[in-house]
Amino acid sequence: MAKEISTAWRAGNRWERMEANIRFQELLLLVLRHAEAEPELLHNHVRELMQRSKAHIDAAFHHSLTREVLAAKAGMSVAHYSRLFKREFGRGPMEYLNEVRLSQASNLLIGSEHTIRETAHRVGYQDEFYFSRKFKAATGASPTVFINKYRNSARVASVAIPYTSHLLALGMQPYAAMVNPSQEPLAELRDTLEVGNDQPDLDRLLQARPELIIGFERTDYEEPDKADLFRHIAPTCTVPFHGEWRDHLRMIGRAVNRTEAADLWLEQYETSAERSRNAIQHQIEDQTVAVAQFENGRFQLFGSRNLGTVLYRDLGFAMPRELANVSHSQMLTIEELAAYNIDHLILFTGEEHQKREAFKHSIESNAAWRELKAARSGHIYDLGASRSYSCYTSLSHALFLRRATELFMSQTSMQ
Template identity: 40%
Template sequence: MSGYLYRLSGRLPPGGAGYLHSLLLLSGKTESFVRPVRRPKMLQTVMIIPPGADLSAYIGGWERIMVLSFSMLQESTGGQHVPVCLEQPIEFSPVPGCSLMDIGMEISEKLDGDAPQRMKANILFQELLLALFEGSSGPNESAQERAIAQTVEYMHRNYHRSVSREQLAEVAGMSADYYSRLFKKKLGQTPVEFLTGIRLKHAKQALLSTKESFRAIAQSVGFADEFYFSRKFRTATGVSPSHYVRQVKAAQRIVSLQHHLTGHLLALGIEPYAALVNSYYPLRLKEARDIGHFRPDLDKLAAVEPDVIFTCEVYDEETQQKSRMFEHIAQTVTIPFFEDWRTQLRKVAVATGREGEAEDWLQHYELKAQQTRAALSPFTEGKSVLIVGVGNGRICLFGHRNVGAVLYGDLGLQAPDGLGDIGLYREIDYSEIYSYDPDILLLTSFRNDGSPLTKLAIREKIRQIESDPRWMAMKAVRSSKVYSLFEEQHLYTLYSAYSHNLLLDKLLELWRTELSK
């Protein structure tokens, strides 16, 4: 019979007392599925099937299937035992090195014997269940958590689309009613409430960082119309969307959790009430309160009682864990990290009610960049520039973001041949520098905290680079066109409106001698 495909289906017997369960043992090489789990199974499949469950399995002639029916009781008050009825199949991971089918066959054989044999069958069955539970990390729990997590991820990816409870249940592989109960038990909300929360979170960001209409925002995050959106928004926040926007724009205690956002705020004439403060980025803050050096301190952040927090979606692992608490402290405005710095500045301006100031600042900057480009052209025209970052034992090439956004972008300077399309930076071994032959070499900080130890390490690294025989062969070195921006750590390399404006001034100062020749 091998090679033939059979379909085994039907309803499992519910049992006279309504609590007869079944242990399914399926062994072979075929794929199978058991509703409502609906996931491919290979080799050994082991499940506890509740009373009345629908079972469908596809097996080939070389597979074996066994169903062991049993009662399941739970101790109650007064030493009584009551039936237990599961609502969902329990799936087990196969036990390594254990032939479950052989154990099941032995149990079946002993069940047909006399009383002592039937007792042994029960002992074997108990041992089988023990092996299954010990070999699985919470047999049903882990599978349920994975299923719920999959639907949460699905909501985050598809919140802007029409998403029904039935669709989510399908993703989880559960019935809609059971999925809803399990979801609320795990997360404290119904799936619809959770999805609405995701949509409102995205709507808040759009309200604070764009000039789109309420209708456009409502539709973009998955609400049917602006009226339903407005009702849900008021229910969740206690205020209308328009009142919410006015509140945030009138905020006085503005906190920045990223240095480049602090730079954008400074460009708009706003010194944040509190910010990260360290020697990496000497942003010349006068009165801003310190809420951490490299990562926000949650206690300090809460203590300053911010009205609004500016942050981005890119964090290190430690800050990522804290980020869930930011919105519990104050309204959080998330500015996309990988967007162009001009777009970032405009979004910060919308959230702070400084749109006019942002456009004025950008207009002034564009004019200044044109004037700087014209002023530098006698020195830079037709010449390539390589930007090298040097740190404590580390070295990198900067690309078209940060300091490169000004040199290669706004000033239109030429990158050396072979540099390629580097986004932010690319770490290298120092010897790679010699494979480029730029006309101008600009040395700047790379992860420079300004400490004496780091400054000493940078000097040692530069000494190593300059002592290499290949150094003197470089065009920029032979023509004395090597310049440095080390004195203020990362003030000029920060990807922000504030730093870019300062860099234009610094480059004019740096190359003034060349321009006077």
């Protein structure tokens, strides 16, 4: 209807324009009545539009965005759009765009090897000198001073448990960190301030007053909006968790000025992996190997990521064909597991000796278990608790590499 009104107004004679004007008044009356009858619906629609616009800025900050472009995408006039955006988020769209760009810039300056000019271009500024002025106005330091200050800071907070382990691998005890007793070696963190368990505790993080925060991307947290607040506490180095753990270690090494330590650690790990691979391969040859955790009557069978990375990439073992498209893991019943083509199975059964023994006794009498290829050949290896191995990080992988090598070298089966 609106399109017809517009066409008639632009191309018609005076009578058609008069008709178009009347139809416009009718349309306006309809909209106003609808808004009066359902104000909450209209408010929610506007709020959704603003949230979409904010999400677009978050995703496209490196492109050339103007108020005119953003308003047109939202289907509003520039003035109306700007007022609604500021009402919803407390600042205008361009102010928010600059916040996002400068936040991304600080992340790149700390965690990458990009030059200041490259950083400026990557976050949407074409003029590196203009970028430097904006950056200094926002942070109080030029990009160069900022890099030197925060890469050499001792007050580093880790708000991602895997990245805490990377810091420890680099020989750096974090000043503050999330601590999960089921995953972390607590003795190495006894002097570290705790800022949460499964999720970051913003109050504790604020009280800790770190100078640098290392964490996941916002979408990797249960409450992404809280993760947005990290940068208001301290400069934040964001390390995407979907990447490979070696890249995580290198990026964190750059962020804390320990690039050489990261390279050395990885070189030593690759040497250990090659040595283990050469020692074991002739025993295993092309037989398949898998790793699983037994919990609450079911088996969590790991795929190509996490523990599977050590087995299939570092040690070069053959993966069961059923795991070809499994990245992290899948849950299986004992009957489902028995149908898989697994020649050797590394199994986590629990931390307590009593529980492990109870599992052995219960499983040995299970007919489905006896159908499992690895069980028939006596190639089941019990590693007890998974807490020290299951985190996708450097120290856990190094430990699992060593223990897996010991198991296959000794051929110590639970059978």
